[in-house]
Amino acid sequence: MDFTDIKISVEKYSSEIIDYDYLIELLNNYMDEKTPENEAAIKEHVASSNSVEELDLRRLLEGILAGHFHKHFTSQSFNDVIKEIHKENQELELNRWAYENGYNSEDILEAYHLFIPGVELKDNPSLNSKINEINIKLDLKFKKKKELKDKLIMKFQEMDK
Structure with missing residues (x-):
């Protein structure tokens, strides 16, 4: 089996792949210390994400900053929170669309x-x-x-x- 194509694809998209375990670690650090450096580290890590992921993560950061999250994230709790935020964002978008279209x-x-x-x-x-x-x-x-x-x-x- 020739793995060359797979290797090329992985190299091509590696800059777009987010390491979620590392992201959770960065979020937990930010939860402990809400410093500009910790926030910048998160933004730098997710810079390659698509606009939907970016919006969801921005809302998550706002929630941490507002004090809505106190307990460190696990993979499961992070996924649950992101799903809920994503659902809320979709509903907001649909509400806006419905209003604009009457x-x-x-x-x-x-x-x-x-x-x-x-x-x-x-x-x-x-x-x-x-x-x-x-x-x-x-x-x-x-x-x-x-x-x-x-x-x-x-x-x-x-x-x-």
Whole structure:
């Protein structure tokens, strides 16, 4: 077996891979001593992360600074907190999107929670039913119904990347 391609790929993406054990160590140090140096070390370590991860980590740092977290993170507690922060960020983004498009954010959030990535709308009767319910509430005509359905699915898929 030729490992050359694997080695090249690992070298290529190594700058983009975050060492989460080290990140947890840095976060715990920051929790103990909220110094600019400790904060800079975290930001430097996650500099290669994507914008979604960066936003989640920024919110986590804000939470530490605000005193919401006192106990050192373990891998599990870190993952749990990041998942919760990510979920909150997604809901904020959906609320904003719903408002900008003139939709009821609660209805859009309910629809998003029914969304199953990779599953066609016709194979997801719960989501299809919820979208139809939204269409009825908005009293949309046929063309607008299809437009709403397409916009929702595109937004949900975009958020799930």
